[in-house]
Amino acid sequence: xxxxxxxxxxxxxxxxxxxxxxxxxxxxxxxxxxxxxxxxxxxxxxxxxxxxxxxxxxxxxxxxxxxxxxxxxxxxxxxxxxxxxxxxxxxxxxxxxxxxxxxxxxxxxxxxxxxxxxxxxxxxxxxxxxxxxxxxxxxxxxxxxxxxxxxxxxxxxxxxxxxxxxxxxxxxxxxxxxxxxxxxxxxxxxxxxxxxxxxxxxxxxxxxxxxxxxxxxxxxxxxxxxxxxxxxxxxxxxxxxxxxxxxxxxxxxxxxxxxxxxxxxxxxxxxxxxxxxxxxxxxxxxxxxxxxxxxxxxxxxxxxxxxxxxxxxxxxxxxxxxxxxxxxxxxxxxxxxxxxxxxxxxxxxxxxxxxxxxxxxxxxxxxxxxxxxxxxxxxxxxxxx
Amino acid sequence: xxxxxxxxxxxxxxxxxxxxxxxxxxxxxxxxxxxxxxxxxxxxxxxxxxxxxxxxxxxxxxxxxxxxxxxxxxxxxxxxxxxxxxxxxxxxxxxxxxxxxxxxxxxxxxxxxxxxxxxxxxxxxxxxxxxxxxxxxxxxxxxxxxxxxxxxxxxxxxxxxxxxxxxxxxxxxxxxxxxxxxxxxxxxxxxxxxxxxxxxxxxxxxxxxxxxxxxxxxxxxxxxxxxxxxxxxxxxxxxxxxxxxxxxxxxxxxxxx
Numbered sequence: 001x002x003x004x005x006x007x008x009x010x011x012x013x014x015x016x017x018x019x020x021x022x023x024x025x026x027x028x029x030x031x032x033x034x035x036x037x038x039x040x041x042x043x044x045x046x047x048x049x050x051x052x053x054x055x056x057x058x059x060x061x062x063x064x065x066x067x068x069x070x071x072x073x074x075x076x077x078x079x080x081x082x083x084x085x086x087x088x089x090x091x092x093x094x095x096x097x098x099x100x101x102x103x104x105x106x107x108x109x110x111x112x113x114x115x116x117x118x119x120x121x122x123x124x125x126x127x128x129x130x131x132x133x134x135x136x137x138x139x140x141x142x143x144x145x146x147x148x149x150x151x152x153x154x155x156x157x158x159x160x161x162x163x164x165x166x167x168x169x170x171x172x173x174x175x176x177x178x179x180x181x182x183x184x185x186x187x188x189x190x191x192x193x194x195x196x197x198x199x200x201x202x203x204x205x206x207x208x209x210x211x212x213x214x215x216x217x218x219x220x221x222x223x224x225x226x227x228x229x230x231x232x233x234x235x236x237x238x239x240x241x242x243x244x245x246x247x248x249x250x251x252x253x254x255x256x257x258x259x260x261x262x263x264x265x266x267x268x269x270x271x272x273x274x275x276x277x278x279x280x281x282x283x284x285x286x287x288x289x290x291x292x293x294x295x296x297x298x299x300x301x302x303x304x305x306x307x308x309x310x311x312x313x314x315x316x317x318x319x320x321x322x323x324x325x326x327x328x329x330x331x332x333x334x335x336x337x338x339x340x341x342x343x344x345x346x347x348x349x350x351x352x353x354x355x356x357x358x359x360x361x362x363x364x365x366x367x368x369x370x371x372x373x374x375x376x377x378x379x380x381x382x383x384x385x
Numbered sequence: 386x387x388x389x390x391x392x393x394x395x396x397x398x399x400x401x402x403x404x405x406x407x408x409x410x411x412x413x414x415x416x417x418x419x420x421x422x423x424x425x426x427x428x429x430x431x432x433x434x435x436x437x438x439x440x441x442x443x444x445x446x447x448x449x450x451x452x453x454x455x456x457x458x459x460x461x462x463x464x465x466x467x468x469x470x471x472x473x474x475x476x477x478x479x480x481x482x483x484x485x486x487x488x489x490x491x492x493x494x495x496x497x498x499x500x501x502x503x504x505x506x507x508x509x510x511x512x513x514x515x516x517x518x519x520x521x522x523x524x525x526x527x528x529x530x531x532x533x534x535x536x537x538x539x540x541x542x543x544x545x546x547x548x549x550x551x552x553x554x555x556x557x558x559x560x561x562x563x564x565x566x567x568x569x570x571x572x573x574x575x576x577x578x579x580x581x582x583x584x585x586x587x588x589x590x591x592x593x594x595x596x597x598x599x600x601x602x603x604x605x606x607x608x609x610x611x612x613x614x615x616x617x618x619x620x621x622x623x624x625x626x627x628x629x630x631x632x633x634x635x636x637x638x639x640x641x642x
Binding site: 008014019 | 452453456457460570571572573574576577579580
């Protein structure tokens with residue numbers, strides 16, 4: 001068992017850290033305050049190859065896989081959690097799913113712009129009345145012979161209104177539940193009948209756009225069906241098993257950011273004539289954070305390793321995701337306590353950490369759903385895919 | 386246009402320096418990086434290569450760990466590398482390193498030699514200039530702008546309170562100052578490509594230097610850390626008296642007025 005990174009993985013990690021410090025860190029406060037999505041950061045990520053993991057080089061992939069992607073995403077998320085979404089939004093979501101399920105024409109047309117950062121990607125599953133119960137979605141795609149006609153709406157879609165290319169899951173067999181869903185590739189710039197409404201009232205993740213999408217007789221070309229008809233649920237679960245790594249890695253990184261910030265503060269802040277790090281109760285808090293931070297990281301790396309080796313990874317991914325989000329929420333909570341009144345001030349990042357941490361408990365499978373997956377696989381009720 | 390960039394691996398600028406009992410620097414567990422000024426040199430070399438074609442060769446002196454820095458330079462876009470590694474180099478001084486580099490560089494086709502103006506660890510600013518001397522070519526230090534036309538370079542360099550414009554014939558050595566350019570990050574493609582690029586590892590014998598020819602002329606018996614900052618002093622009493630006392634201390638103790 002080797003706990004070290006290879007020379008190449010270390011280079012990727014260093015590069016991502018330098019990228020995040022140079023291209024993301026200077027804008028964190030400004031973009032948080034203005035809820036501003038700085039599009040050019042995505043372009044720069046694409047230029048450097050940060051959006052091309054596990055994608056064949058013929059479609060612009062960077063020739064690297066999970067064991068390189070995880071340290072890269074980790075470094076980016078540690079600086080600004082909102083920007084970790086782009087790797088899922090462009091690469092692990094649409095690009096990787098099209099690469100797995102798409103035709104050669106679909107791969108050639110849609111993967112290169114997602115990987116280069118020329119296009120913003122997204123994927124849309126959730127609806128106002130359909131969250132954890134994916135099979136209950138109502139957005140309907142009617143087969144009109146030479147095209148699909150889409151009607152319905154999607155809710156809480158990351159990058160929904162900034163997206164150029166996105167995956168969309170919709171009902172193709174009414175009453176079929178999970179077995180009646182299909183996946184479509186949407187070219188948002190060339191599809192009339194779609195209204196995209198930014199959701200501005202969010203607790204956190206302010207620079208990462210979130211949207212409501214309304215489809216009213218939106219015409220989708222026949223050739224934009226991804227995979228077989230009615231296989232949408234299977235494709236969706238396959239995709240989520242990848243994109244959830246974004247949550248798992250991002251939350252572990254957020255926990256690490258909280259710890260780093262708290263260690264720095266505990267060494268600087270003096271009370272009763274000594275640095276507050278000397279007090280056992282602060283040490284207890286920091287030790288808990290460190291334990292959870294490392295455990296979260298190890299779970300993420302194990303899930304990445306399983307994926308890289310094409311072994312069943314669903315349970316490990318759920319474990320990494322649910323543990324990571326607990327570590328992030330707990331870490332952010334502790335960081336705010338350790339920072340005292342300064343933690344409650346927006347001059348310090350503790351508020352952002354706490355706001356951003358809370359999203360992990362909900363998106364891409366609530367913690368309850370993931371606990372269900374972990375237990376279900378353990379009990380033998382469902383296979384570990 | 387063929388370019389050589391001499392690179393030194395240094396401590397990360399954020400690394401905490403720890404001394405052992407003998408006053409030597411304890412480098413274990415410290416993150417190492419390319420000397421930040423050498424990154425400007427690499428970037429400038431890559432820009433020249435993009436404009437004029439040719440090869441960029443990275444040359445560095447040091448042990449196995451230096452490969453990390455070289456690999457990063459190759460990932461940024463340099464074409465090949467030479468690492469000179471020899472047990473006899475354990476205590477090499479600037480003179481010895483420059484002599485060895487000169488021997489190695491003289492075997493490479495090269496119109497321009499670039500380096501950082503200073504290494505952030507020992508800060509001696511000697512090696513590149515000594516290298517120019519050993520090669521018998523001109524050197525311009527702390528450059529902010531480099532224009533090449535034919536076999537001539539027009540260089541802007543930083544001087545105290547202003548800049549100086551210099552014209553010089555190639556081949557020549559230039560040392561890079563902050564502001565010359567903005568070094569690129571290695572791309573994933575560059576990182577993937579770097580492992581396929583050649584790093585020649587040469588001993589002193591390979592470059593044609595006898596171990597006895599480069600015995601250091603200078604030794605560093607010990608390092609010491611700056612003394613820790615003392616706490617501030619509070620002057621009690623009424624304002625007029627305290628001000629008088631403050632003025633007295635500033636003049637007599639701190640000697641600043």
